[in-house]
Amino acid sequence: MDFMDLIEMPRVDNVKVYRQIQNYELNQLVTQKLFGSLNLTSHHLIFITQTDLQKPREEIWIVHSSIDSLEKNVTEAKFQLMIKCKNFQIYFVDFPTAYCCNSIHKSLESLSNLTTENMKLPFFCQTISKINQEDWNFYSIEKSYKRFFPNEDSSEWRISEINNDFKISPSYPKKVIVPKNIDDQALIKSSQFRSMGRFPILSYYHKKTNSFILRSSQPLLGSNNKRCKEDELILKCALPKGKQGYVYDLRDASILKTAVSKGGGYETEVNYPLWKRINKHMDRFDQLHISYSKLIDACINSSTQFFYKLDTSAWFYNIRQALYLSFLIADEIHNKNGCFLIHGWDGLDNTLLISSLAQILLDPESRTLDGFIDLIEKEWLHAGHPFSKRYFKSAFGTTPQKQEGPVFVLFLDCVRQLCEQFCLSFEFNEDFLIMLFDNLYTSEYGTFLGNNQNEREQLLVSSRTVSLWTYVKNEENIKKFINPLYKINDDVIWPSIFTQSLSLWSNLFLRYQINSKPSDEAKKEIVKLVETNLQVKIKVEKLRNDLLELQKEAIDVGVLNSENY
Amino acid sequence: MKLDLEESNVITKIENVQLEDRSNSKIKTAGLLYLTISHLVFIETNSKREIWIYYSLINSIEKLPLSINGSPILIRTKHFLNCLFIISKERDCQTLVQVLNQYSRPTKYHELLCFRENSHLKKLLDSTHKNNQQIYHLESEYARMGLPNNKWTMTNLNSDYQICDTYPNVLFVPASVEDKILQSSANFRSRGRLPVLSYLHPNGASLTRCSQPLSGFNGRCDEDEQLLQHILMTNENSKFMYVVDTRPKINAMANKAQGKGYENETNYKNIQFHFIGIENIHVMRNSLDKLVKCADSSSNSSFLTELEKTEWLKHIKAIIDTSVFLVEAINDQNTSVLVHCSDGWDRTAQTCALASLLLDPYYRSIHGFQVLIEKEWLLFGHKFSHRCGHLFENDKEISPIFSQFLECVWQLQLQFPCAFEFNETYLIKLHEHVYSCQFGTFIGNCQKERNDLKINELTYSLWDYFQSKIYDFINPLYIPNSVYSNSVLRPDTRIFSFKFWRSLYNRFDSTINHSEKLIDSLSMLSYNTSSLQEYSKLLEKVN
DSSP states (O other), rough: OOHHHHHHHHOEEEEEEEEEEETTTEEEEEEEEEEEEEEOOSEEEEEEEEEOSSSSSOOEEEEEEGEEEEEEEEOOOOOEEEETTTTTTTEEEOOOSSSHHHHHHHHHHHTTOOGGGGGGGGGGGGGGSSOOHHTSSSOOOHHHHHHHOSSSTTTSEEEOOOOTTTTTTTSSSEEEEETTTOOHHHHHHHHTTTTOOOOOOOEEEETTTTTEEEEOOOBBTTTOOOOOHHHHHHHHHHHHHTTTTEEEOSSOGGGGHHHHHTTOOOTTTOOOEEEEEOOOOOOOOOHHHHHHHHHHHHHSSSSSSSHHHHHHHTTHHHHHHHHHHHHHHHHHHHHSSSSEEESSSSSSSSHHHHHHHHHHOOOOGGGSSSHHHHHHHHIIIITTTTHHHHHOOOOOOTTTOOOOOOOHHHHHOOOOHHHHHHHHHHSBHHHHHHHHHHHSSSOOTTTTSEEEEHHHTTHHHHHOOOHHHHHSSSSSHEEEEEETTTTOOOOOOOOOSGGGGOOOOOOHHTTTTTTHHHHHHHHHHHHHHHHHHHHHHHHHHHHHHHHHHHHHHHHHHTSSOOOGG | OOOOTTTSSSSEEEEEEEEOOSSSOEEEEEEEEEEEEEEEEEETTOOOOOOEGGGEEEEEEEEOBBTTTEEEEEEEETTTTTEEEESSOOOHHHHHHHHHHHHOOSSGGGGGGSSSSOOHHHHHHTTSOOOOOGGGHHHHHHTTTSSSSSSSEEOOOTTTOOOOOTOSEEEEEEEOHHHHHHHHHHHGGGOOOOEEEEEETTTSEEEEEEBOOTTTTTTHHHHHHHHHHHHHHOTTOOOOEEEOOOOOHHHHHHHHTOOOOOTTTTTTTEEEEOOOOOOOOOHHHHHHHHHHHHHOOSTTHHHHHHHHHOOOOHHHHHHHHHHHHIIIIIIIIIOOOOEOOOOSSSHHHHHHHHHHHHHOOOOOOOOOHHIIIIIIIIIOOHHHHHHHSSSSSSSGGGOOOHHHHHHHHHHHHHOOOOSSOOHHHHHHHHHHHHHHOSSTTTHHHHHHHHTTTTHHHHHOOHHHHHHHHHTTTTTTTTTSSTTTSSOOOOOOOSSSEEEHHHHHHHHTOTTTTTOOOHHHHHHHHHHHHHHHHHHHHHHHHOO
């Protein structure tokens, strides 16, 4: 298929575009009205204003894949298309005729809903910068292993390459960390007993207390109560003496019966005697999608009952729940003797959310820029979070398959809440999180393509597209993402999870509605304060050295008596 | 303020007391309660941690149903500390309630803390001097605005508070107006609070304030109408002026039946009359009560819904909306505005002060902000003692009007982090000391009353105390010459711009507040920079 087949009308003249922009002087939202022509290319909708002597030409570029939903409003007098973007920007376009309106609408519907990965933007953007293999290989399991177990010989864990051809578990990475005395045959058996073949693997090892987090998918107990000796053995072997194992099942206990009747299930007390099962409810990704839509709706139509609408969106409930559960896990791991196996249904969504948040609380490394990128690679990309499915639509759109759900957006919001509560302890800043959000839905970089490592390999992502980390690590860009106040904090951080302690992510969810200039000014001022402080420190250091030199000289020539100093 | 228990006069001691954690009722700490003549003191047995509560700050004492551990008693303070003590002996509990009731609400001004000997403040402030309270002269503030000039003049008509006892003794009025007119206008206004100048903008448009006219259903006063014409004439840039009644229309209508009311547009030439709709003191008091409970509820799964129900932020929004209306009239339309509510000392004070703060960057400096409070609140007779309940008087008079003003300023600080010289801590401390009665500054209901009480001679000034701690209050992000700090502020007043003020309403809940406070670390950084700069100067000299 060619893009051109989808474009009936590459250009329409006499088009009006309306968008809400901020009038900084009045600190008010005003509707900007532009006249010009609309152009459709294979990847962009480009609006160009008519040349006018008074005003410079303006261009608006909208990537097709950034369009979340299209609403056509054609009456006798008006031929209007409303374009809602995945980043919450909204445009209204008035066409001169119903025919153009319909035609553009039809083309955009197809172009913005292309599911073929190969036709996505990153494959056409190799020129943005050179493909750098190092950035594609920034993360490796060996790196994690080395961090968890600096001394390999005394470790009870090993790296298994059983999934090297993605056969055992298509959504797992090639290499995983498992207990040392479990052989690959047992892993195969266990994978057959777990949904999508996702057998228990090591997610995080807390060196300070030798406690750990494992994650997996649900066991396939089924209504005839199947069991798997090898699966039981993995959990038994993993748990050292003196530790208490907890299975954190992120589903409500009331739903387990249904799970069993559908062939799934849970770890029974009889077969896993060392492990205590705890059911903690988290909204599933599809429920979370509804929550997200309500949240954005409250933000856009905020005139009445704003706080009530925020509350009923349940977005804050989900943030609190996620932070609360990771808090409990971190507390057990760091202060008590708990070790964890986390899963929900398939272990693709909430499991990853909770395990990565717990790591951010526990592990200072994950609060650095590099460590955070590692965490995203390990706990989301390599762990098989289905990025392509979950972020095909944002808050305005849906698909009939209902596979969309903003679990990673919730993760970013939780991390931002932590950044706000611990403004010194994170090396990266809010802008970094917003940049990740933007690249999640539509990107020139290949990092978030596909649903797992397997798919990314088949698409040859690493040789055909540029990694997002290449962009991040660029000297000019990285500056924008660094928190100037960062100081290494080796402690575990304990966030507050009261609703009062949380805030709405206005720089993201209200990004097209608020005036960001005053807060940008404040950010610049903070950088200035830090720089001034640094310069004075350097100056003092130099003066002190000078003074010492002088004293030494004076003593050497006998002007000063050394005993006085 | 750290005090020593041995130096304080302990009346009685209560043993076997447990303090229950507000966020987790399972956590209780054991300790002792001391009742001194000025404080309730709780000392934890294990950690020796101390909680000192000024009696004057106690807002409510509530006995809860008996539990197996003893009698629970919930004490809420005016600065939002909530303590639930469980006292094992019922008799002790009765003693506690009795002492607190006796000491927390004195009936006479001279029983208030600020009139007592205070060795701590003496040490701190006597080195400066005691009554620096005259930081503010009305004349000098109006001189800053370029007054008197050919349009506006100062009148001594109220030098003995004879025409209005709740106004200051000097007033600024149009130069063209005769005393006779002022006198008659005062007679036609509730409590004699005639229209006088609050703030003059450089473009000539003025902000004037007054109380409601005693018009009833069709009363009118020729001189009052003339006074408005004189005010209108001081501004050459506009052919009309606004009269803003900050009350909801229905409240103003109800006042008509009592012989009060609002200006009839047909009687006053060239005025545009507006109702705005800020609710009255009773609504505000109830709203705060709900807010405090909402912030305190330990299992607040529906906090946001509860917050919505309190309507608190809706009221805050209404005050800022009104102030923005005043700013747009004065600055953008070059049109003067006369503001009033009922008596012109609550909603009028809020909106005139906020509008001035938005219009003039001077009021966003530490000194300017004090001047603003002195002028719009203290001198123009906001009834601090009544509204704060300093004495045991009518509870129906209590209302968080000034607190709302402070919160509005805080909301503006959030939107414009670089526009204010003072920080959030300043507002929180100010809020505390408006109620604490340690300083004379906010005691009494008007200038006349403070003069009669000899506040300046007998008490310490809060402003002096603040001056001695000024480094705690400076906003390290303040940029005096930035776009936002140097011009008219235009806040966004859509509802999502308003936030719940956690650091005030949950001030003492460490589990709710953030662990690493941005403002604190920035202040530390600035402090570090300035001391290093000092040091480097010293080193340069030595070298």
